[in-house]
Amino acid sequence: MKALQCSAFGPVAGLTLAEVPEPVAGEGELVVAVRAAGVNFPDALMVQGKYQVKPALPFTPGLECAGTVVAVGPDVADFRPGDRVVAYPPIGAFAERVRVPARRAFPIPATVDFRSAAAFLLTYGTSWHALVNCGRVAAGETLLVLGAAGGVGLAAVQIGKLFGARVIAAxxxxxxxxxxxxxxxxEVIDYVAEDLKSRVRELTADRGADLIFDPVGGDFTEAALRSCAWRGRLLVVGFAxxxxxxxxxxxxxxxxxxAIGVLWGEYSAREPEACRTDMTALIARLAAGELKPHVSAVYPLTQAADALQSLLERRATGKVLIEP
Ligand SMILES: NC(=O)c1ccc[n+]([C@@H]2O[C@H](COP(=O)([O-])OP(=O)(O)OC[C@H]3O[C@@H](n4cnc5c(N)ncnc54)[C@H](OP(=O)(O)O)[C@@H]3O)[C@@H](O)[C@H]2O)c1
Known part of the structure; x- marks a missing residue:
């Protein structure tokens, strides 16, 4: 089968399309025929060797996908070949097929298409964990979201609204x-053209933001912290x-x-039951149309490097997908 391959850490342009052996479902595993895979900033960091996880080379990147089960391991009871699933394999989703632990897969509700499902788990899982578990977002609070048009950012805007927050997007x-x-x-602030701290102060009658969702880092973090309200919370999500x-x-x-650190992958590994409960609640809201991923671009597997590059060059909005 065809799979994207990273043979050496470096620029995403160095990724190649390779013919690799078919995956086989071991104990507790599924093989999923990938219909669409979500692209996330950590994919680009991983390929460059800049992520906290450095897979053994060569590897196929890709942290989430939606598709159809084609094989199940001997002890898997919850899924059958033909089931539509959304999943977050530890790695390997930018391929025609991928091996996934069954505990990292969920049925796709009938009302949800493959693209929306593939654009959902990681970003909404991260932003939900950040806002609900770590930030305890409450109705009436002011939530400032940096990088608000990006993957996790736009999910945070939608989840903040769902919980009744007043959302300021930067x-x-x-x-x-x-x-x-x-x-x-x-409200929206252009944090390149405008002064973030003074605009937040203006928009909140000098009170500041109760909750700050920061996936951007750099100089924006201190400016955001300076705009934080008394007893506010700063969610440290990433450093795009x-x-x-x-x-x-x-x-x-x-x-x-x-200041609260948010690391969804570690949360899902250390607190798997709590994380599955979150994901089940999130998927129900996706099925009900209360949360709607915004897919801005879909690339074929042959142009997967361009998909990753669009995130690095700050061109992507919402979610970018790869379809094998
Ligand atoms: N902690 C966790 O569990 C977790 C999980 C997933 C992702 N993350 C992290 O969250 C961050 C965002 O991930 P994502 O998948 O949502 O990425 P994304 O879709 O590419 O969004 C990143 C946003 O950051 C902003 N940005 C500011 N400076 C940038 C730069 N120099 N290059 C690229 N973007 C820049 C961009 O918005 P503007 O152009 O409007 O500034 C962009 O929309 C990444 O650092 C990622 O590693 C963390």
Whole structure:
């Protein structure tokens, strides 16, 4: 079968399409024929050797997919060949078929298509874990989302609205502003052209944001922290801007606020039952149309490197997919 391959850590342009052996379902595993795979920033980091997880070379990237079960391991009772599933294999989704532990797969509701399912698990799982479990978002609070038109960012905008928060989205362009407004943001700040801290203060009558969702890092983190309300919470989600910020401890003290680390992959590994409960709740909301992933581009497997590059160049909005 065909699979994308990373043979050496480096630029995503170095990825190649290779003929590799068919996966075989072992104990507790499924083989899924991939119909669509979601692209995430960590894929691009992993290929460059910049992610906290460094797979053994060569490897096939791809952390999530939707497709059809083609084989089940001997002890798998919950799935059968032909079932439509959405899954987050540890790796390997940018391929025609992938091996997935059955505990990392969920049935796709009848109302949901493969593309929406493939665009859902990682981003919504991360943003839900961040806002609900870590940030305890509450109705009436002000939620500031950085990188709000990106994968996890747009999911955070939608989940924040679902929980009754007032959402301020921060983005870098007019197109991204429009996308956030269409997805329910109450206010949008262009954090490249405008001063983030003063705009948040203006929009909150000087109170600041109760909850800050930060997948961007760099200089934006300190500006966001300076806009945090008394006893607010800063959710440290990622560093898409590249630089890992240092937080001035005096700001945390003066605001009586907290900085909370969010690492969904580790949460799903360490607290699998809680994570499955989250995912089941999330998939029910996807089925009901309460959460709607925005798929902005779909690339064939032959152009998978371009898909990853679009995230690195800050061109992607919502979710980008790869279809084998
Ligand atoms: N903690 C976790 O469990 C977890 C899970 C998934 C992802 N993440 C992390 O969250 C971050 C976002 O992931 P994603 O998949 O949502 O990525 P994405 O779709 O590419 O979104 C990233 C956003 O960051 C902003 N950004 C600012 N500076 C950037 C730069 N120099 N290059 C690229 N983007 C830049 C962009 O918005 P503007 O152009 O509007 O600034 C972009 O929309 C990544 O750091 C990723 O590793 C963390």
């Amino acid at each position: 983005v870098s362009s007019a197109d991204k502003r429009a996308l956030c407004m269409r997805n329910g943001a109450d 801007a590249g630089a890992i910020p240092r937080l001035p401890a005096n700001l945390i003290l003066l605001k009586g606020c907290s």
